[in-house]
Amino acid sequence: MMEIQRHRLVLITPPFQGHLTPMLHLATVLHSKGFSITVAHAHFNSPDPSNHPNFCFLPLFYGLSDTHISSKNVVDITATLNTRCVSPIKEALIDQIEKANINHEKIACVIYDGLMYSIDSVARELKLPNIVLRTTSATNFLTYHTFLQRQSSGWLPLQDSMSLDLVPELEPLRFKDLPMFNSCDIQKQIAKTVAVRPSLGVICNTVNCLEEESLYRLHQVYKVSFFPIGPLHMIAEEDSSSSSFVEEDYSCIGWLKKQPKQSVLYVSLGSIASWEEKELTEVACGLANSKQKFLWVIRPGTISDVSEWLESLCKDVRVAIAERGCIVKWAPQGEVLADEAVGGFWSHCGWNSTLESLCEGVPMMCQPHFGDQRVNARLLSHVWKVGLEWSNVMERNEIEVAVRRLMVNSEGKEMRQKALKLKNEIKIAVKDGSSYDALNRLVKSILSMNL
Numbered sequence: 001m002m003e004i005q006r007h008r009l010v011l012i013t014p015p016f017q018g019h020l021t022p023m024l025h026l027a028t029v030l031h032s033k034g035f036s037i038t039v040a041h042a043h044f045n046s047p048d049p050s051n052h053p054n055f056c057f058l059p060l061f062y063g064l065s066d067t068h069i070s071s072k073n074v075v076d077i078t079a080t081l082n083t084r085c086v087s088p089i090k091e092a093l094i095d096q097i098e099k100a101n102i103n104h105e106k107i108a109c110v111i112y113d114g115l116m117y118s119i120d121s122v123a124r125e126l127k128l129p130n131i132v133l134r135t136t137s138a139t140n141f142l143t144y145h146t147f148l149q150r151q152s153s154g155w156l157p158l159q160d161s162m163s164l165d166l167v168p169e170l171e172p173l174r175f176k177d178l179p180m181f182n183s184c185d186i187q188k189q190i191a192k193t194v195a196v197r198p199s200l201g202v203i204c205n206t207v208n209c210l211e212e213e214s215l216y217r218l219h220q221v222y223k224v225s226f227f228p229i230g231p232l233h234m235i236a237e238e239d240s241s242s243s244s245f246v247e248e249d250y251s252c253i254g255w256l257k258k259q260p261k262q263s264v265l266y267v268s269l270g271s272i273a274s275w276e277e278k279e280l281t282e283v284a285c286g287l288a289n290s291k292q293k294f295l296w297v298i299r300p301g302t303i304s305d306v307s308e309w310l311e312s313l314c315k316d317v318r319v320a321i322a323e324r325g326c327i328v329k330w331a332p333q334g335e336v337l338a339d340e341a342v343g344g345f346w347s348h349c350g351w352n353s354t355l356e357s358l359c360e361g362v363p364m365m366c367q368p369h370f371g372d373q374r375v376n377a378r379l380l381s382h383v384w385k386v387g388l389e390w391s392n393v394m395e396r397n398e399i400e401v402a403v404r405r406l407m408v409n410s411e412g413k414e415m416r417q418k419a420l421k422l423k424n425e426i427k428i429a430v431k432d433g434s435s436y437d438a439l440n441r442l443v444k445s446i447l448s449m450n451l
Contacts, residue, residue, distance in 0.1 A: 007108035007450060008036040008100055011133075012089065014081060014115050015042035015064070017271040018352050022135045022205050023113060025232035027055060033443050036105060040092055058096075060088045074371065075185050082118040082192075090122045097126070108450045109200060114141075117189075120196045129449045131200045131227075131442075136351050138206050138214040138228070139170075139379060140372035143178050144190045145221050146170055151187075172382045177374040200445055201225030205232050205355070208434035209425045210384065227442040229435050231355040231426065233334065246271070246330040252295055253335055255326045259293055262343030262416070265365075265407055266336055268297035273348040273369040277303055279394045284313055286399025288320030292407045295326045295336065337362050343416065344406045349376040349387070358386070361423035363415035365406045367392055386419040388412070 009030055013023040024047060027037045031054055040058040041047060049057045062084040064077070093110065100107050110130045112119040123130035134141055146169055163176040170178075179186070201224045208215060208228050219226050229235065256264060267287070269275070275283060280303060287294050303309050306327070310318060321327065333353070336342060337360040345357045346365040354376045357364050364387040366377035380387025388411070390402040406412040429435045 012040045012112040015045035025236040028236040132198045136372040138211040140375045177378045204228045205230040227438045229439040248332040249328040256339045256341045259341040265294045267346040269348040285396035288317045289400040290403035349373040361420040
C-alpha cells in the first residue's frame with residue numbers, strides 16, 4: 001500500500017525578537033492545519049525547542065553574533081544578514097529536500113521573513129514554492145511602494161520643512177511618520193524588498209478591519225496574493241509557550257491581581273528601544289507625580305544598577321514607586337495586557353505590541369523610536385483613535401500630563417471605549433471572519449501548488 005506523502009513547511013526567521021515571535025505563532029497555526037514544520041534560525045537568539053516539541057529546529061551559522069544585534073544598526077545588520085545567509089540556507093534547503101524524500105515527505109513551501117529578501121532567489125533556484133511573512137503593518141509596507149513610486153518626484157532628501165506635511169496617497173501619515181528614507185543603504189534595501197515576488201504571495205500579520213484600504217492598495221500594486229491572517233498571537237493562542245529572549249518575571253501578575261480594574265499603566269519599550277538614565281529619572285518622577293499605579297519594565301542592560309539608581313531618586317519618588325509601582329526586568333506582556341487591572345499601555349508602538357494591545361482593548365500612550373513605529377503610532381492616534389499622541393518631551397511635567405490624559409481624563413475614557421469596540425471586531429475576524437477566511441485560502445493555496 002502506497003504511503004501518503006506528507007507536506008513539510010520550512011520557516012526561516014531572522015534573529016530579532018519581534019520577527020521570531022510571529023513566525024513561531026505562524027508555525028503553530030500551520031501545524032494545526034496538518035503541516036510538518038521545520039524552523040530555520042540563527043544559532044544565537046534561538047528559540048527553545050522544548051517549548052515546541054512538534055517542530056524540527058535548524059540552527060544556521062550566518063557569521064553574525066548577538067553583538068551585531070546589540071549594535072541596534074538594523075540597516076547594517078539586515079544587509080549583512082542577506083549577504084551571509086544565502087549559502088547556508090541553500091545548503092540547508094537542499095538537505096531538507098533530500099531528507100523529505102527519504103521520509104516520504106515533500107517540501108511544500110518555504111516561508112521566510114520579509115527582512116530576508118535574498119531568500120527569494122534561493123527558493124526560485126531550487127524550484128520551491130515560497131511565501132513572505134510581513135511582520136509589520138500593511139500600511140508600513142505600503143510606504144515602501146509609495147516611496148519607490150515617488151522617488152523621482154523630488155522627495156529626497158526629505159526637507160525639514162516637509163516633516164509635518166501630509167504624504168500624498170498616504171494620509172493621514174506625515175513625512176515625519178515615515179521610516180527614515182534619506183539613507184542610500186535603506187533605499188537599496190527597500191528596492192530589493194519590494195522587488196521580491198513570492199510565488200504564493202504574502203502573509204500579513206494584520207486584520208482586514210484595521211487595514212482594509214492599505215491591503216487593497218498593496219494588492220493592486222504588488223500583483224500577488226495577500227493573506228491577512230492576523231493577529232497571529234491570537235490565532236495561535238492555544239500555544240502558551242514563550243519565545244522571549246529574556247526571562248519573564250511572573251511576579252508582576254500577582255501584583256496586578258491586587259489592583260483595581262483599569263487602574264494600572266503598563267510601561268514597556270519592547271526589546272530594543274530604551275531610555276537613557278536621565279530620561280529614566282524623568283519617567284520615574286512623571287509617573288510618581290501622576291498619582292497613577294504603574295507596572296514598569298526596565299530591561300537588563302538599560303541601566304547598570306537599577307537598585308542604585310532607585311536609591312538616587314528623591315524620597316517622595318521612591319515612596320510613590322513603593323506604594324503605587326511595580327518594576328520588573330521583563331514581563332509576560334500578553335498576560336499583562338489581558339489583565340483587567342491594566343487601563344493603558346505606554347509603548348514604543350512596535351507592531352507586535354500594537355496588535356497585542358488592540359486585541360485586549362487597551363489604549364496606548366505612543367512613543368515611537370524608529371522603523372515602522374512612527375507609522376503605527378499615527379494609525380493608533382489618527383485612524384483608529386485609540387492612541388495618545390503627545391509631545392514625547394522627556395520631562396516630568398510633560399510625562400505627568402500625558403499619563404493623566406490617558407488614565408484619568410475623558411480623552412482616555414473615549415479611547416478605551418473605541419479600543420474595546422476594535423477588540424470585539426478583531427475577535428470576530430479571527431473566529432469566523434476575514435482572518436479565518438484568509439487562513440483557509442492560504443492552506444488551500446499551499447496544497448494546490450503541490451498537487
